[in-house]
Amino acid sequence: MPLHIRLYTKFVFLLLLATLVFGLFSSWAYLYPEVFNKYLPFYQLRPMHTSAALFFIISAATLCIIIFHKNTIGRDATTGIFEKTFITTWVATILVIFIYYSFKKFGGREYWEFPAWLALPLLLSWVLLMIGYYKGWLKCADKKPLYIWMWSTGILFFFITFIEQNLWQISWFRQSFLRELTVQWKANGSMVGAWNQMIYGSSLFLMVMISGDKTIALNKKAFFFYFLGLTNLMFNWGHHIYNLPAHGAIRHISYIISMTEWLIFISIIQSFKNKLEEARKLRHLLPYKFLVASEFWVFANLTLALFMSIPAVNRYTHGTHITVAHAMGTTIGINTMILLGVLGYALDIDKKINTGRKLFTRSYNLAQASLLIFWLSLILAGIIKGYRSVTLNINSFQQMMEPVNNVLKLFAVAGAGVAIGLGIIVVQYWQSMSDSNSNVKDVK
Numbered sequence: 028m029p030l031h032i033r034l035y036t037k038f039v040f041l042l043l044l045a046t047l048v049f050g051l052f053s054s055w056a057y058l059y060p061e062v063f064n065k066y067l068p069f070y071q072l073r074p075m076h077t078s079a080a081l082f083f084i085i086s087a088a089t090l091c092i093i094i095f096h097k098n099t100i101g102r103d104a105t106t107g108i109f110e111k112t113f114i115t116t117w118v119a120t121i122l123v124i125f126i127y128y129s130f131k132k133f134g135g136r137e138y139w140e141f142p143a144w145l146a147l148p149l150l151l152s153w154v155l156l157m158i159g160y161y162k163g164w165l166k167c168a169d170k171k172p173l174y175i176w177m178w179s180t181g182i183l184f185f186f187i188t189f190i191e192q193n194l195w196q197i198s199w200f201r202q203s204f205l206r207e208l209t210v211q212w213k214a215n216g217s218m219v220g221a222w223n224q225m226i227y228g229s230s231l232f233l234m235v236m237i238s239g240d241k242t243i244a245l246n247k248k249a250f251f252f253y254f255l256g257l258t259n260l261m262f263n264w265g266h267h268i269y270n271l272p273a274h275g276a277i278r279h280i281s282y283i284i285s286m287t288e289w290l291i292f293i294s295i296i297q298s299f300k301n302k303l304e305e306a307r308k309l310r311h312l313l314p315y316k317f318l319v320a321s322e323f324w325v326f327a328n329l330t331l332a333l334f335m336s337i338p339a340v341n342r343y344t345h346g347t348h349i350t351v352a353h354a355m356g357t358t359i360g361i362n363t364m365i366l367l368g369v370l371g372y373a374l375d376i377d378k379k380i381n382t383g384r385k386l387f388t389r390s391y392n393l394a395q396a397s398l399l400i401f402w403l404s405l406i407l408a409g410i411i412k413g414y415r416s417v418t419l420n421i422n423s424f425q426q427m428m429e430p431v432n433n434v435l436k437l438f439a440v441a442g443a444g445v446a447i448g449l450g451i452i453v454v455q456y457w458q459s460m461s462d463s464n465s466n467v468k469d470v471k
C-alpha cells in the first residue's frame with residue numbers, strides 16, 4: 028500500500044476515534060454542563076462530533092473506492108496524481124476545520140458548521156477525485172457491475188448536493204428564511220442518498236468478493252434496484268422537509284420512496300447470504316460479521332422510520348431524541364458497520380488478527396449490545412419527552428426534561444460501551460497495518 032494511502036487510512040481511523048470521543052464528551056457535557064461549560068461546552072462538542080462523524084463516513088467511502096479501483100476498473104487509483112492531490116487537500120482542509128472548532132470559531136450551516144470559505148477547498152478537492160475516478164471509468168469498456176454504477180453516481184451526486192448545501196451563501200437564498208431552510212434540509216437529505224450510494228456500492232463489492240459470485244452485481248434484479256436507489260437519491264429528501272409547509276403529495280411520495288431504499292439493501296444482502304458457502308464465509312468472517320450487523324440495523328431503523336412517519340406518531344416524536352436515534356442508528360448501525368467491514372476486508376483483517384481474535388469478538392459484541400441499548404434509550408427519551416410536552420402539555424422545559432434526563436444517563440453509559448467496543452476494533456485495525464499483506468491489489 029503506498030504511503031499516502033496508508034496515511035489516509037490512518038486519518039480515517041482517527042476521524043472515527045474522534046467521533047467516538049467527542050460523542051462521549053457531548054453526552055456528558057449535556058448532562059453535566061456545570062462541569063463542562065468552562066472548557067468544553069456542548070455547543071462546541073456537538074459540531075465537533077457531528078462533523079467528525081460526517082467526515083469519517085465520507086472519507087472512508089472515498090478511501091474504499093480509491094483502494095478497490097484497480098480491482099474493478101483496472102486503473103490503479105492508489106498511485107494516481109489526482110487522487111493523491113485530493114487526499115492532501117481534503118485532509119488539510121478537515122484539519123483546518125478542526126483548528127477553527129477548537130478556537131470556538133463557527134460558521135456555515137448544520138453539520139457543516141465551519142467558516143463558509145472552507146467549503147471551497149473541499150469542493151475543489153472533490154473535483155480532483157472526480158477527474159481521477161471518471162478518467163478510469165471512461166477508459167473501462169467492460170460491462171460495469173452495479174457497484175461501479177453506484178460509486179459513480181454517489182461521487183457525482185455528492186458534488187451536486189454539496190453545491191446545493193452551500194447555496195445559502197448566495198444572498199437570494201437567504202432573503203427568505205423558508206426558502207433557505209427548504210434548500211438546506213433538502214440538500215442534507217439528498218447528500219445522505221449520495222454517500223449511501225458510495226457505501227452500499229462498497230458493501231456490494233464486499234459481498235461479491237466474499238462469495239466469489241459476480242452475478243450478485245450483474246443480474247437484472249440488481250440493476251432494477253440501482254434505478255430504485257437512484258430514485259431514492261433524487262426524491263427521498265422529502266422526508267427531511269416534513270415540517271416545512273409543502274404539498275401533502277410531496278410528503279407521501281417521498282415517504283414511500285424512502286422506505287424502498289432499505290428494502291433494496293435487505294434483498295441484496297439476503298440473496299448473498301443464502302448463496303454463500305460456509306468455507307468462504309469463514310475465510311472472511313470478521314468483515315462478514317459487520318455485514319450481518321448492518322443488515323440487523325437496516326431492519327431496526329426501517330421499523331423505527333415506519334413508525335416515525337405515521338402522522339399521529341410523528342406528532343409526538345418530532346424534535347425529540349427519536350430523530351437523533353434515527354440519525355445515529357443509521358450512521359453508526361448501517362454506514363459505520365459496512366465501512367468497518369469493507370476496510371477490514373481491505374486490510375485482510377481475518378489473517379492478521381490471530382491472537383487478538385477473542386478481544387475482537389468481545390469488542391464487537393460489546394459494541395452491538397451497547398448500540399442497541401443506546402438506540403432504545405434515545406427512543407424512550409423521545410417518547411417520554413413527546414408525551415410530556417404534547418399530552419401533559421408541560422411548558423416548563425426543566426420540568427418536562429426531568430425524567431428524560433434520567434434516561435439520557437443510560438444513553439451516556441451505553442454510548443461509552445459503543446465507544447469502547449468500536450474503539451478497540453479501530454486500534455486493532457490500526458495495528459494490523461504494520462503487516463504488509465493486504466487485499467488492496469491482489470483481489471481476483
Ligand code: HEM
Pocket residue numbers: 046047049050051052053054057073076077080350351354355358359363438439441442443445446
Ligand atoms: C460511529 C459513531 C457515531 C456516529 C457516526 C455518530 C453520529 C451522530 C450524528 C449524525 C449526530 C447528529 C444527530 C442529529 O442531528 O439528529 C449525532 C449526535 C450526537 N451523538 Fe453521535 N455518533 C456516533 C457515536 C456517538 C457516541 C459513542 C456517543 C456517546 C454517547 C454519541 C453522542 C451523541 C450526542 C450526545 C449527540 C447530540 C444529540 C443532540 O443534539 O440531541 N455519539 N451523532
